[in-house]
Amino acid sequence: MTVLSDGSRRHGPNSWYANVVSLLGLALTHGSLSTIVVNVVVIGTWNDKANKFQFTPAETADFIDINCFAVIFLGVGILLQACVSTCCLICSRGVKTWSNSLLAIAKARSYDEKLNTESYTSPVLPNREIQSSMLDAAPQVQFVRRLVWCFSGLFMAWSLGYGIYIAVKGYDMDNVVAWSQDVQQYWQFYGGTWMDYGRLLKSTPYWLGIMIQTILQSFITFALHCVELLFKISRDEASWRCLQSTGSEIDPPILSNIQWQTMMMMTFKAVVQWAFGYAFTADETFNIALLPAIALMGLFICLMAATEYMVKKRPRGTLPATYGAFDRVLELVDEWDHKRLFWGDKGDLGDGTRLAGTAGRRLADLKPGAVYGCLDNRKAITPPETSQD
Structure with a gap:
């Protein structure tokens, strides 16, 4: 919802520190969700009598582990966002509308x-x-445009460089991929490498993985929320242009927000966060997978194409x-x-x-x-x- 009140830029919930707390809570929420459920794959066990490694049958090889610290951090992230929302309600005297309709x-x-x-x-x-494009009328959207280009280029460079690396050096999870015929295992572990925190620290704190995951995922979350601004501008402009044909309601029902811009952005946010959770995982170890990273590259290329279309489109x-x-x-x-x-x-x-x-x-x-x-x-x-x- 949109809060509009006198001096909205000086309004407490709109201040920089409230936005920092909200961003921190959002990053903790997304980062914790990616590490709550840890997929544990048991390849096999060492048989002392036979003095050899015995593979575990595929149907009993997988189980999941719940990261309790991730659940705690998830609660902290939700609490921070709830505090900002509560502050908005308490400090909402004089708010003239809670609607997100442009009119x-x-x-x-x-x-x-x-x-x-x-x-x-x-x-x-x-x-x-033919009217001006979003890029001409609001040059400040150039920042979001460049941000999407940077992320697309980053994942392109990462996928290409990492692919060359594992082609030359190999990867840690090749035994898992060769042993399992499951598509899920292939998606999750092909080209996968991992690093034990014990190589850097004598005693690994349980919260370290969550903090690394939160920091990495905060960049993705920030990029998606910046791009969401463009989708909302495009949605508002589409609703505004209805004045010339079918008309536009001043205070439309909430279901009117379900437009292609909204559905596309919701889909992108869900799929990107899901793919990122497989591409970079920091729980008890730091894990990287190739196929999810390539998927992230493809998703951001699609997002880049959608962004270019929105900022350069000249409405008729x-x-x-x-x-x-x-x-x-x-x-x-x-x-x-x-x-x-x-x-x-x-x-x-x-x-x-x-x-x-x-x-x-x-x-x-x-x-x-x-x-x-x-x-x-x-x-x-x-x-x-x-x-x-």
């Missing part, structure tokens, strides 16, 4: 007294059929693109007293400029070659009496 937040922001200026006609709108239609910019939305919307808003031609202003704005009914499309402006009527909006509760 609902823009309407709530229009109640701000600082925006209640006199009505005026905004500068002439660019009347064109005469409705100017906003990409979540509330001030731009307030310039274009001149009527809020409707459940569903439509945008289009509202007639001649009398000075050769035509008016483009919103209404509660389907409006005519903008005329090609005509000059348009928008009327800012924010002063006419009266906030509801319960908005400060």
Whole structure:
């Protein structure tokens, strides 16, 4: 949900330290989940009488172990996130909306007294059929774009370099792969190497593996959450562009958030975290597997392609693109007293400029070659009496 209140940047839950605590809790949660269940593969046992190694039958070779310290750290991660959420609720006096709808937040922001200026006609709108891309309108998305490129390049270099290494030197888990015909074992252990912490420390602390896993996974978690911002901007823009055709509800139901951007991002987050849990595992030992690392590379290449599509796509239609910019939305919307808003031609202003704005009914499309402006009527909006509760 989106919290909108006066001075939201100075609001406690939105401060840098609250975000650090939230990020730490999220990293602990994901890192602990990857190490709670440890898959133990018993290849065989040493027979003292026969003086040889005897393989264990495949049907009794696998069992799982529960990492109790990972369960504790999972609880700590959830507790930290719960503390931030509770702080949001306690410090929520004056919040005008909890909705994540672009129009609902823009309407709530229009109640701000600082925006209640006199009505005026905004500068002439660019009347064109193709609008600016996200990259042109919001250059700050370049950071997320570069982040995805860096992760894709990192996993490419890692997969290629590690593949060359095991091709020359071999890998530790070749006996497991050769012994087992299970696809799961092949996926998990092919090209796998491991390192015992005892090589570096005399006494290995039980929490060391979880901390290593959390640090590594925090980078993946941070990258996915940055990319999620682009998917949310793309979702908001898709909902905004409905004003020109079917209209868009100011306060839509929660099910309206189920769009292709949301479902694609949810799928990516789940699959990437799942693959990362196999590619790099730090429990009692530090383990690396080749096939999951290659899968991560492929997933980030797909994510890179989706990111490039979103940031470079130039939406069609005469409705100017906003990409979540509330001030731009307030310039274009001149009527809020409707459940569903439509945008289009509202007639001649009398000075050769035509008016483009919103209404509660389907409006005519903008005329090609005509000059348009928008009327800012924010002063006419009266906030509801319960908005400060």
